[in-house]
Amino acid sequence: MDNVMFKYKKDDATSFALGTTLSIEALTHKKEAAVRLYISPKQLHDDTYQKLLDLAQGAGIPVIENNERIFKDLSDKDNVMAILEFTKFASSLDPKANHVVLVHPSNMGNLGTIIRTMAGFGLLDLAIITPACDLFDPKVVRASMGALFDIRFQLFACYEDYEKAYAKQYPYPFMLQAKTALKDAEIHTPYALLFGNEATGLDSSFLTKGTPLLIPHTPLIDSLNLDNAAAIALYEFTK
Numbered sequence: 725m726d727n728v729m730f731k732y733k734k735d736d737a738t739s740f741a742l743g744t745t746l747s748i749e750a751l752t753h754k755k756e757a758a759v760r761l762y763i764s765p766k767q768l769h770d771d772t773y774q775k776l777l778d779l780a781q782g783a784g785i786p787v788i789e790n791n792e793r794i795f796k797d798l799s800d801k802d803n804v805m806a807i808l809e810f811t812k813f814a815s816s817l818d819p820k821a822n823h824v825v826l827v828h829p830s831n832m833g834n835l836g837t838i839i840r841t842m843a844g845f846g847l848l849d850l851a852i853i854t855p856a857c858d859l860f861d862p863k864v865v866r867a868s869m870g871a872l873f874d875i876r877f878q879l880f881a882c883y884e885d886y887e888k889a890y891a892k893q894y895p896y897p898f899m900l901q902a903k904t905a906l907k908d909a910e911i912h913t914p915y916a917l918l919f920g921n922e923a924t925g926l927d928s929s930f931l932t933k934g935t936p937l938l939i940p941h942t943p944l945i946d947s948l949n950l951d952n953a954a955a956i957a958l959y960e961f962t963k
Contacts, residue, residue: 730793730794730798731797731798732798732861734858734861736812737811737812738809738810739809739810739861739862739865741810741866741870742798742799742804742807742865743805743807743866744772744804745869745870746808746866747761747776747806747807747808748779748806748870749870749871749874750808750873751779751780751782751783753870753873753874754810754873755782756783757810757812757813757873758809758810759809759810759811760785760786760788761776761779761786761787761808762787762789762806762808762809763776763805763806764792764805764806765790765792767789767806776806795807812860815876815877816878817849817850817877817878817890818848818876819890820914821847821848821849822893822913822914822917823851823890823893823915823917824847824849824850824851824916824917824919824954825852825853825886825895825916825917825918825919826838826850826919827853827920827926828853828855828856828921828924829852829857829921829922829950830857830921830923831950832857832858832861832864833863833951834922834950834951835867835868836863836864836865836867836872837867837868837951838850838955839864839868839872840867840868840869840871841951841958842875842958843868843871843874844871845959846962847917847958847962848874849876849877850875850877850878851877851878851879851880851890851916852877852878852880853879853880853881853882853886854879854880854881859877859879883918886916890916893915894912894913894914894934895915895918895930895933895934895935896909896915896916896917896937896961897918897920897931897933897936898917898926898936898937899920899925899926899937899938900925900938900947901938902936902938903936903938904936904938905937905939905940906938906940909960909961915961917954917958917961918930918933919950919953919957925947939953939956
């Protein structure tokens with residue numbers, strides 16, 4: 725098995741949480757999805773090692789300690805001591821909760837960071853309008869720092885499908901063309917915070933949805949990064 729080439733593919737039924745913290749998060753919050761745990765031969769037999777073993781036993785999955793190849797193939801960092809393989813899972817959104825809606829997100833680091841920020845501010849429902857980057861890519865899982873295993877998510881082929889499914893969520897599209905500043909927003913709940921693609925933002929049709937909002941900034945920049953805009957919006961709406 726050590727000679728097998730490990731490479732993540734979008735069409736695979738499983739993905740990987742790279743690192744001890746991510747593995748522990750997955751085994752703690754989504755153990756039913758766990759398939760097997762790989763522990764690096766370099767991992768010390770300390771309290772962390774024992775915790776990994778205990779969690780794996782609790783999930784009823786095998787522990788593989790002699791396969792260096794998976795660490796070489798999947799990680800570009802030498803300090804990855806554990807890798808959890810897990811089955812990709814599906815979920816649906818809470819119809820009574822506040823949502824974040826990402827329209828065609830294309831950057832895996834941004835997507836993972838937004839998921840982590842959502843968990844930090846207690847918004848646990850994410851709608852993704854496809855096409856979009858792969859939610860289960862190990863780069864997204866890593867950027868989320870394991871928060872992917874704490875949230876609910878649902879994919880939609882178009883925004884209208886989301887709108888029909890969750891009509892009670894009041895939309896707040898974040899757009900440079902908006903006339904209402906974020907600080908002046910009147911908050912209706914449950915709400916949906918809408919963000920567009922990193923390169924193109926939301927198209928003009930979203931100006932007719934709910935209350936479009938603008939995050940003011942100086943003319944020294946043309947726009948905020950997507951993950952920064954989402955973090956500012958989440959802070960303002962939950963403070």
